[in-house]
Amino acid sequence: MELYEKILQGNVRAASRLIRNIEDDFPQAKESIAKIYPYTGNAHVIGLTGSPGAGKSTLTDGLIAAFRKEGKTVGVLAVDPSSPFTGGAILGDRVRMQRHAEDPEVFIRSLATRGALGGLSRAVGDSIHILDSMGKDIIIIETVGTGQQEVEIMNYADTVILVLVPGMGDAVQTLKAGIMEIADIFVINKADRDGAEMLKSEINILLDMALAADCDWRPPITRVGSKEDKRQFVKGIQEIALQIMQHNEYYSGNYKALKKRQRRKALFEIQAALQGIVMQFLMKRLAAENSLEDMIDQVISRKSDPHSAAREAVLKYLGQTLI
Amino acid sequence: MELYEKILQGNVRAASRLIRNIEDDFPQAKESIAKIYPYTGNAHVIGLTGSPGAGKSTLTDGLIAAFRKEGKTVGVLAVDPSSPFTGGAILGDRVRMQRHAEDPEVFIRSLATRGALGGLSRAVGDSIHILDSMGKDIIIIETVGTGQQEVEIMNYADTVILVLVPGMGDAVQTLKAGIMEIADIFVINKADRDGAEMLKSEINILLDMALAADCDWRPPITRVGSKEDKRQFVKGIQEIALQIMQHNEYYSGNYKALKKRQRRKALFEIQAALQGIVMQFLMKRLAAENSLEDMIDQVISRKSDPHSAAREAVLKYLGQTLI
Numbered sequence: 116m117e118l119y120e121k122i123l124q125g126n127v128r129a130a131s132r133l134i135r136n137i138e139d140d141f142p143q144a145k146e147s148i149a150k151i152y153p154y155t156g157n158a159h160v161i162g163l164t165g166s167p168g169a170g171k172s173t174l175t176d177g178l179i180a181a182f183r184k185e186g187k188t189v190g191v192l193a194v195d196p197s198s199p200f201t202g203g204a205i206l207g208d209r210v211r212m213q214r215h216a217e218d219p220e221v222f223i224r225s226l227a228t229r230g231a232l233g234g235l236s237r238a239v240g241d242s243i244h245i246l247d248s249m250g251k252d253i254i255i256i257e258t259v260g261t262g263q264q265e266v267e268i269m270n271y272a273d274t275v276i277l278v279l280v281p282g283m284g285d286a287v288q289t290l291k292a293g294i295m296e297i298a299d300i301f302v303i304n305k306a307d308r309d310g311a312e313m314l315k316s317e318i319n320i321l322l323d324m325a326l327a328a329d330c331d332w333r334p335p336i337t338r339v340g341s342k343e344d345k346r347q348f349v350k351g352i353q354e355i356a357l358q359i360m361q362h363n364e365y366y367s368g369n370y371k372a373l374k375k376r377q378r379r380k381a382l383f384e385i386q387a388a389l390q391g392i393v394m395q396f397l398m399k400r401l402a403a404e405n406s407l408e409d410m411i412d413q414v415i416s417r418k419s420d421p422h423s424a425a426r427e428a429v430l431k432y433l434g435q436t437l438i
Numbered sequence: 439m440e441l442y443e444k445i446l447q448g449n450v451r452a453a454s455r456l457i458r459n460i461e462d463d464f465p466q467a468k469e470s471i472a473k474i475y476p477y478t479g480n481a482h483v484i485g486l487t488g489s490p491g492a493g494k495s496t497l498t499d500g501l502i503a504a505f506r507k508e509g510k511t512v513g514v515l516a517v518d519p520s521s522p523f524t525g526g527a528i529l530g531d532r533v534r535m536q537r538h539a540e541d542p543e544v545f546i547r548s549l550a551t552r553g554a555l556g557g558l559s560r561a562v563g564d565s566i567h568i569l570d571s572m573g574k575d576i577i578i579i580e581t582v583g584t585g586q587q588e589v590e591i592m593n594y595a596d597t598v599i600l601v602l603v604p605g606m607g608d609a610v611q612t613l614k615a616g617i618m619e620i621a622d623i624f625v626i627n628k629a630d631r632d633g634a635e636m637l638k639s640e641i642n643i644l645l646d647m648a649l650a651a652d653c654d655w656r657p658p659i660t661r662v663g664s665k666e667d668k669r670q671f672v673k674g675i676q677e678i679a680l681q682i683m684q685h686n687e688y689y690s691g692n693y694k695a696l697k698k699r700q701r702r703k704a705l706f707e708i709q710a711a712l713q714g715i716v717m718q719f720l721m722k723r724l725a726a727e728n729s730l731e732d733m734i735d736q737v738i739s740r741k742s743d744p745h746s747a748a749r750e751a752v753l754k755y756l757g758q759t760l761i
Contacts, residue, residue: 145745145746148743148745149743149745149746152740152742152743153740155740156740166489240744241745244743377738378734378738381733381734381737381738381744382730382734384737384744385730385733385734385737385744385747385748386717386721387744388744388745388747388748388749389717389720389721389748389751389752390713390717391748392745392748392749392752393716393717393720393752393756394709394712394713394716396752396756397712397716398709398712407705407708410704410708411701411704411705411708414704414707414708415700415701415704417475417476417478417479419475420471420472420475420567421563421704421707421708421710421711422468422471422472422564422711422715423468423472424708424711425708425711425712425714425715426711426715428712429712429715429716429719433716433719433756
């Protein structure tokens with residue numbers, strides 16, 4: 116049986132292997148993705164993001180439990196930008212989710228990728244397809260950090276959850292990072308701390324400013340207490356799980372909004388793929404012709420600037436075909 | 439007089455205009471960059487990064503004052519990822535640096551960019567060249583957030599400063615984001631808080647693990663007290679300014695390390711330029727042929743997957759030239 120067939124049957128080892136091949140950028144991995152792709156599009160993809168230390172892993176853990184209780188299968192992708200220090204993803208945080216490790220219907224993976232130029236975004240997209248084709252009902256993408264690429268990764272999600280914590284100046288900081296604009300659900304975590312009410316007011320003011328008058332979905336704001344107060348914590352989690360389903364229903368019942376979201380997701384993924392393919396071809400060609408070293412020398416000696424050198428190379432190798 | 443000539447004479451309005459044209463991706467802007475580029479390479483570029491709320495703007499403000507006291511001219515680029523909420527950069531934080539607003543030898547700009555696909559990285563690179571050609575001795579790039587792209591932007595810096603704060607789990611979080619590996623100088627800010635000593639030990643342990651035995655530069659770790667205790671704060675800032683100069687001297691006296699850093703910077707900028715040029719050509723071509731809409735439809739209907747659709751388009755439009 117081929118690798119992709121095993122994945123379609125829900126085989127966890129096969130799925131892990133393909134994700135590893137995607138991270139390592141093996142060319143054959145793309146063929147497997149093409150084969151599973153017709154079987155995708157059924158999972159509900161949740162993006163969960165927020166500042167470091169906002170308690171994202173704890174919330175993800177709670178959501179896994181809530182969805183499992185409803186009989187739904189769950190996949191989790193924890194996105195850690197690559198660290199040369201460790202040569203890959205750091206698993207520390209994942210320990211919090213280990214109580215689900217024995218559950219065959221829960222699949223948790225940390226995702227890292229070496230190399231820049233959008234490699235991480237592409238690896239996330241492909242990994243979502245893998246979990247989707249395995250038959251996971253819910254896929255949670257958890258991103259560490261609040262940078263530009265983390266915002267971009269949220270393009271893959273059907274529902275984006277932004278986790279904030281009182282007293283960290285979070286509202287303004289995440290506003291800066293451009294994340295607030297893409298959130299479908301706001302969560303105020305550790306809401307037993309001082310400032311939770313003020314944070315909620317801040318978010319509401321920002322929403323009032325930003326949302327169009329005819330907007331059909333106003334992002335709800337849910338407060339979740341610390342996990343030490345288990346009853347309150349579970350209550351908060353259940354509320355978020357309900358809002359996720361409501362957000363999903365809102366889209367299901369709104370053809371125009373659904374189409375728009377589907378096109379946005381597809382465009383984002385096509386652009387990321389185009390970028391990866393073109394750059395791979397071009398860098399290989401430049402290396403083969405030793406052009407890259409020449410270009411670097413020219414730029415360092417100020418005989419050419421980076422843009423002109425790049426433009427010259429593109430004209431030389433892509434010539435009339437493209438321009 | 440042409441725009442670039444005014445910039446070479448240090449004209450602030452001309453520089454602001456070119457930066458704005460770069461942010462808006464005007465094609466003519468690249469011609470101006472090509473013209474000023476021969477006059478660049480003289481500034482010392484400092485990258486300053488760390489978690490939201492780490493106090494980066496306060497430190498930048500302190501560093502500006504320290505460098506001005508030595509008679510050096512300073513440029514600051516505060517990098518805010520684009521926010522659709524505000525349509526641009528948020529200037530709130532910059533208020534802290536306003537005491538330098540009247541000083542003609544200090545140039546401060548917030549930098550934002552609409553659109554993804556590495557646009558921000560390219561805008562930062564070009565803006566550094568603009569400040570460099572204006573004759574600024576020191577250029578500080580301050581990035582908000584701790585994401586993948588923020589790490590990439592640090593590739594433009596000669597000296598990377600990582601700002602950490604006690605009690606935020608910062609060491610582990612920034613380790614995850616891959617920032618710790620690229621730091622040349624560590625700053626523990628708000629060091630009067632509990633946990634400063636422990637944070638220092640953590641950083642030292644991580645450095646022991648990571649640094650090669652024959653490594654010539656071990657990143658120093660400096661503690662800076664809160665700005666309320668002005669004497670301690672200024673003392674800490676002076677120490678950092680000294681370390682920046684020492685780091686610069688280390689490179690000046692080490693030909694191999696200097697060459698390596700220059701090549702890394704040039705390669706990064708050439709790749710970013712290649713990516714921008716090729717993607718612009720390709721997306722324009724696809725839009726003109728209405729191919730992009732077809733591709734999106736195919737991907738949504740699962741008749742093709744994003745990678746295969748992208749590959750087909752690349753083969754069709756770049757054909758034999760590239761492959």
